[in-house]
Structures are given as C-alpha cells and as structure tokens.
Amino acid sequence: MSKVVKLAVIGAGARGRGYASFAKAYPERLEIFAVAEPRDDIRRSFAEKYDIPEERCFKSWEEFCSHPKMCDGVIISTQDNLHEASAVACAACKYDILLEKPMAPTAESCRRIVEAVKSNGVMFAVCHVLRYTKYTAALQKIIASGEIGEIVSIQHLEPVGYWHQAHSFVRGNWRNEAESSFMLLAKSCHDVDWIHAVMGKKCTQIQSFGTLKHFKKSEQPAGGADRCIDCPREIESNCPYSAYKIYFRDRFCKGNAGWPTDVLTQAAVTNENLARAIAEGPYGRCVYACDNDVVDNQVVNMLFENGATASMTMTAFNAHGGRKTRIFGTRGEIDTDSRIIRIHRFLDDSNRVVDTEIANDGGILSGHGGGDFGLMNAFVDALSTGDQSKISSGIDETLASHLMVFAAEESRRTGRVVSL
Numbered sequence: 001m002s003k004v005v006k007l008a009v010i011g012a013g014a015r016g017r018g019y020a021s022f023a024k025a026y027p028e029r030l031e032i033f034a035v036a037e038p039r040d041d042i043r044r045s046f047a048e049k050y051d052i053p054e055e056r057c058f059k060s061w062e063e064f065c066s067h068p069k070m071c072d073g074v075i076i077s078t079q080d081n082l083h084e085a086s087a088v089a090c091a092a093c094k095y096d097i098l099l100e101k102p103m104a105p106t107a108e109s110c111r112r113i114v115e116a117v118k119s120n121g122v123m124f125a126v127c128h129v130l131r132y133t134k135y136t137a138a139l140q141k142i143i144a145s146g147e148i149g150e151i152v153s154i155q156h157l158e159p160v161g162y163w164h165q166a167h168s169f170v171r172g173n174w175r176n177e178a179e180s181s182f183m184l185l186a187k188s189c190h191d192v193d194w195i196h197a198v199m200g201k202k203c204t205q206i207q208s209f210g211t212l213k214h215f216k217k218s219e220q221p222a223g224g225a226d227r228c229i230d231c232p233r234e235i236e237s238n239c240p241y242s243a244y245k246i247y248f249r250d251r252f253c254k255g256n257a258g259w260p261t262d263v264l265t266q267a268a269v270t271n272e273n274l275a276r277a278i279a280e281g282p283y284g285r286c287v288y289a290c291d292n293d294v295v296d297n298q299v300v301n302m303l304f305e306n307g308a309t310a311s312m313t314m315t316a317f318n319a320h321g322g323r324k325t326r327i328f329g330t331r332g333e334i335d336t337d338s339r340i341i342r343i344h345r346f347l348d349d350s351n352r353v354v355d356t357e358i359a360n361d362g363g364i365l366s367g368h369g370g371g372d373f374g375l376m377n378a379f380v381d382a383l384s385t386g387d388q389s390k391i392s393s394g395i396d397e398t399l400a401s402h403l404m405v406f407a408a409e410e411s412r413r414t415g416r417v418v419s420l
C-alpha cells in the first residue's frame with residue numbers, strides 16, 4: 001500500500017486552498033501537514049480546516065524553511081515574484097516541490113530554480129494543469145496512434161474572456177508587469193507549454209506581436225468617470241466592463257458569490273461588502289482608468305525542429321473559456337474546443353467525434369477541465385511511489401516552454417524573430 005504523502009502549503013491563497021482540498025477528498029493519500037501564510041485570519045482558518053497544530057503554522061516561507069525538514073514536500077502557491085526564493089530554499093531543505101506557474105518572472109530566475117532542484121535531487125512539478133486533463137490525454141492518444149499522420153501545424157486560440165480580462169488583467173493582480181509579470185507569462189504560459197507538449201518537438205524559432213489595444217484612457221467613453229460608482233447611469237449601463245454588471249448584475253444578483261466576486265472582499269460576500277468594495281476598492285475602477293499595462297491581444301508564431309509550425313492567439317475580446325485548437329496532420333485534421341475532439345481522416349474522408357466531458361462538482365479540483373485534480377493526483381502519486389515519471393510538467397519540459405515564452409516576449413518587444 002502506498003504511503004500517505006505529507007505536504008506543507010506555502011501561500012494559502014486561492015490556489016493553495018484549492019490544491020489542499022485534495023486532502024479532504026483523499027485523506028488516505030494526502031495530509032496537509034503544515035502551512036506558511038502571513039495573513040493571520042487565513043492561516044488560522046486553514047489550520048483549523050486541516051487540523052494543523054500551532055507549532056506547524058508559520059507566518060512565511062522563510063520561517064518554515066528555518067526549521068529542519070518536517071514533511072515530504074511543499075505546494076508553493078505564493079505570487080509569482082516569490083517563487084524563486086521560496087523554491088530555491090525549499091529545494092535546499094530537500095523538499096519535493098509543486099510550484100505554481102509561472103516558475104518565475106525571468107529566464108535567469110527559472111534557471112536558478114532548475115539548478116537548485118537538480119543539485120538537491122528533489123522531485124519537481126509546475127502547475128501546468130492543462131497537461132493533466134482527460135481531454136489532453138485523449139488528444140495525445142489520438143495523435144500518438146498516427147490517425148492524423150504527422151502534425152504539420154497547430155492553430156490555437158486562447159479566449160481569455162472580456163470579464164476575466166477586466167477582472168484579472170485590467171483591475172486585478174496581474175494587470176501590471178512590474179507588479180507581476182507580462183501577459184504571455186502570467187496567462188498564456190499554459191498555452192505555449194500545451195502546444196509544445198502536443199507537438200512533442202523542440203521549438204527553434206519564435207515571433208510575436210501584441211498590444212494593449214483597448215483598456216486605456218484614450219478609449220474611455222466621453223463623460224465617463226474613473227470609478228463605476230461615479231459614472232453617469234447611461235454610460236455605466238452601456239458598458240460591458242462595468243463592475244456593477246460583472247460582479248452584481250451578472251453574478252451576485254443571480255446567486256453566484258464565488259470566484260471572481262469573492263476576490264473583492266476579505267469579508268463575507270454580502271450586498272453591503274460588495275458595494276463597499278466596488279465603491280472604494282481596485283475592482284470598482286473604470287477599466288479605462290487603471291494602472292494596467294499588460295497586453296489585451298497577442299499572437300505568437302512558432303517553428304519546430306522538424307519544420308512543423310504553430311500559431312497562438314490570446315485575446316480578451318470574447319466570451320470566457322473554451323480554448324479552441326485545430327491540428328493539421330499529413331493524414332487528417334483535428335478540430336477541438338477543449339472537450340469535443342472532431343477527427344477527419346483524409347484516406348476515406350470519414351469523421352469521428354470523441355467527447356471528453358468531465359463531471360463538474362463545483363469544487364476547485366474540477367477546475368481547468370479537471371486539470372487541477374489531474375495534477376494533484378499525479379504529484380501525490382509521484383511522491384508516494386518515488387516515481388518522477390508520473391509528472392509530465394517536470395523541470396526540463398517546463399524550462400523549455402518557459403524559455404519559449406521569454407523568447408516570444410523578446411520578439412514582441414524588439415520586432416525580431418528570436419532563435420532558441
């Protein structure tokens with residue numbers, strides 16, 4: 001029988017709490033053994049939920065790492081700019097590591113993490129959850145079977161969604177490069193990594209264009225105010241990005257108080273708390289009057305070692321969710337929406353459809369099309385058996401796709417094609 005894996009959660013925020021819930025579903029496989037979290041109320045409620053005694057509750061990763069090794073591994077789910085220091089320190093303490101994406105905001109930081117992981121011989125996975133979905137597994141099986149021949153090109157769309165862009169990348173945590181990271185790294189490193197995994201070849205050249213086209217002061221409607229609360233009614237009610245529309249009319253008033261609305265307030269999501277957050281907080285700012293600078297549309301072109309190509313489009317201007325991909329092979333093509341895979345074979349012009357739907361239990365582990373669960377399942381399995389091959393987003397493949405992302409961003413900024 002495999003052992004119960006013991007993990008510490010470093011950063012008990014939205015993602016950390018989500019991954020930890022695996023222990024509630026599978027207590028015979030995972031125990032949340034310790035927590036490092038500076039926010040007192042969050043740390044206390046987390047410790048209570050997972051029955052963690054006071055002596056294993058820490059205010060920071062620094063305090064946690066100052067103690068001798070106490071469990072098998074760590075989930076590092078702090079914000080991007082804390083990943084390098086905490087991952088390097090945890091590797092030095094010989095903890096196996098599950099690190100949230102992106103690894104770190106620069107290629108140099110990523111390389112230092114790689115060096116620390118390799119020199120300490122610890123197991124390592126990055127939360128590239130798209131690799132762990134039932135959908136991706138089914139797609140990779142079809143490709144490996146040779147049904148569409150050799151892949152010649154991939155066309156991939158990441159539809160961020162108009163309200164998700166407004167929430168996270170205009171008003172929220174990932175709006176400003178200096179405070180977090182550039183858009184391709186913050187949002188689309190998943191997609192570049194996924195394209196790289198599906199193609200299964202080394203990328204040799206990359207090129208990108210991208211701009212902040214819409215969410216800027218020059219696009220603000222005449223007469224509009226810098227906060228939704230101050231905006232004239234006729235302008236506010238005609239704005240798809242109005243905070244009152246996104247958080248109140250489209251969600252809270254329809255009984256949905258979960259993400260992203262619950263991000264607005266530390267307190268309970270009530271009518272009063274939400275109204276105060278929109279009146280006073282960052283999520284009530286006009287989308288045309290924020291301190292955002294990340295792009296709202298970007299295209300990336302890739303050339304692979306075998307002559308195959310791929311293109312990716314990230315755009316804010318669509319309904320939320322449902323990445324769409326077309327894969328063109330020498331013997332057939334695939335058209336998919338991240339759930340239904342339509343295959344057309346050239347030999348007999350036949351079609352078949354594979355549906356990879358998963359049950360949505362409303363919990364975070366069904367998030368990302370089941371990828372959040374798949375990732376935790378693989379990581380816990382790897383640690384309990386000592387078999388790193390259970391992890392498909394390990395150190396080498398993750399570094400390779402992160403380097404593609406950094407090169408694409410260099411291309412966007414310089415206007416040059418970048419060789420890898």
Ligand SMILES: NC(=O)c1ccc[n+]([C@@H]2O[C@H](COP(=O)([O-])OP(=O)(O)OC[C@H]3O[C@@H](n4cnc5c(N)ncnc54)[C@H](O)[C@@H]3O)[C@@H](O)[C@H]2O)c1
Pocket residue numbers: 010011012013014015016036037038039042059060061062077078079080082100101102127128129186368
């Ligand atoms: N895999 C995905 O699909 C996905 C999706 C969203 C976010 N993310 C990434 O997950 C990470 C966390 O995002 P989040 O939304 O959970 O953020 P969050 O802000 O909710 O959580 C981060 C937590 O880290 C804590 N923290 C700060 N300093 C700390 C320290 N010194 N030691 C320990 N904890 C500390 C904060 O108090 C906070 O609770 C980010 O890197 C983000 O980019 C990944």
